[in-house]
Amino acid sequence: MEQINIIMQKDYERATLLLGDLFEIDSDIIEQINCCIQNYGIGSFFKNLKTFDFPADVAEKLNAVGMVLYGMSEESLPVAQIFKEPKGGAIYEKKL
Amino acid sequence: MKRNYDKEYASSFIKGLSRLTGISESKLKKYALENNLFNVLEHPRTIDPNKQQLEKIYILNEFISVYRLLKLQEHTSKLSFTSSKVAGDYFTALLGGIKDREKFMAAFLDNGHNIIEVRTFSEGSIAEAVVYPRAILQAALDCDCRAILLAHNHPGGSMSPSIQDRDITQRLISIFTPLQISVLDHIIVAGTTYHSMMEHGTLPQTSSDICYNAIFLDDRKAAEENETDFRVDISNYSKSYLSNCCFPESEDQTDEDEWEL
Structure with a gap:
């Protein structure tokens, strides 16, 4: 099991580095993304993008990746809609 | 020929891809009218991208491979x-x-x-x-x-x-x-x-x-x-390997008996 985790960890790192290349971002942001992906898992990471505190341009690009994945039916949730949530209502108030 | 994509999926794909690669949405939409939209990822040169866009598509493609792999690994806790x-x-x-x-x-x-x-x-x-x-x-x-x-x-x-x-x-x-x-x-x-x-x-x-x-x-x-x-030079192959190979039947069947390797 430990070896499986090591393999997955390597793949998580590879995924994050590819995102880093795609976005052309700093290594500290890459590390932050890596940490979030490892904690949430790759699937849940894209479903929970709004919960992470990434800089706006990085969040936007991650959202774009989520949109591509959704378009390819790889993601079950329409990530694009996450960012279309109206800023108001009970959920928004609760977050504040 | 117009492809029957689900509009929501196609729209999401186009917007995301455009944002990540810099290829214009109109170009992608136009391409999708006549072609399989996902060819853009699998055969990126068909959309005539510039060098930078091509590089981005390659990276995105590789990321999607790793993404699929990780999803598979996460789904099956034990590989x-x-x-x-x-x-x-x-x-x-x-x-x-x-x-x-x-x-x-x-x-x-x-x-x-x-x-x-x-x-x-x-x-x-x-x-x-x-x-x-x-x-x-x-x-x-x-x-x-x-x-x-x-x-x-x-x-x-x-x-x-x-x-x-x-x-x-x-x-x-x-x-x-x-x-x-x-x-x-x-x-x-x-x-x-x-x-x-x-x-x-x-x-x-x-x-x-x-x-x-x-x-x-x-x-x-x-x-x-x-x-x-x-045609292949079979002189380097072992008997057991060749015995598992299927060779076309010779016109002269008597030659078969004379095979010696």
Whole structure:
């Protein structure tokens, strides 16, 4: 099991580095993304993008990746809609 | 011909791709009217991107491969290769997105066919890669595995194993069988599909000739074989290997009895 985790960890790192290349971002942001992906898992990471505190341009690009994945039916949730949530209502108030 | 994509999915794909690569949405929409939209990822040159856009598409494609692999791993908490299909799906996720080079990998498994380690042993050009059996042997002994799965991709899209593909499979089987390590299958990935030698019953038998020399895998050879004139020098192949091969019937059947290798 430990070896499986090591393999997955390597793949998580590879995924994050590819995102880093795609976005052309700093290594500290890459590390932050890596940490979030490892904690949430790759699937849940894209479903929970709004919960992470990434800089706006990085969040936007991650959202774009989520949109591509959704378009390819790889993601079950329409990530694009996450960012279309109206800023108001009970959920928004609760977050504040 | 207009394709029947779900508008929501297509729109999401186009917007995301445009944001990541810089290719305009109008260009992608126009392309989607006449073509399969996902060709943009699989055959990016069809949309005539500039160098930077092409590079971004390649990176995105590779990311999607890793993403699929991780999703598979997360879904199956324990990676266990119980069938050729599981192995095929696994390596397709890993190698399917690679269109610009051949990559040779091996998965080392325990008694229960659970994965111990997966390693890349060669990354070559678009049509060939060099594989060193000694390196695979060393890695197998290091992790004390009981079985091995081999896999590589054909960027050219050919599903047929080449002579070299069969050759390296047989060489590795011949190396590992005396060590009681089974080579379970050799998966050849071509785009989103795969060919399993085990499924097709073409996994070679062990040979008494054990050779550790480097082997050149050549995707182009498979393509050539699929065409017309198939000729190969068989003088280097062992009896047991050739006994498993199907040769076209000779016009003069009496010659068959005279085969001596």
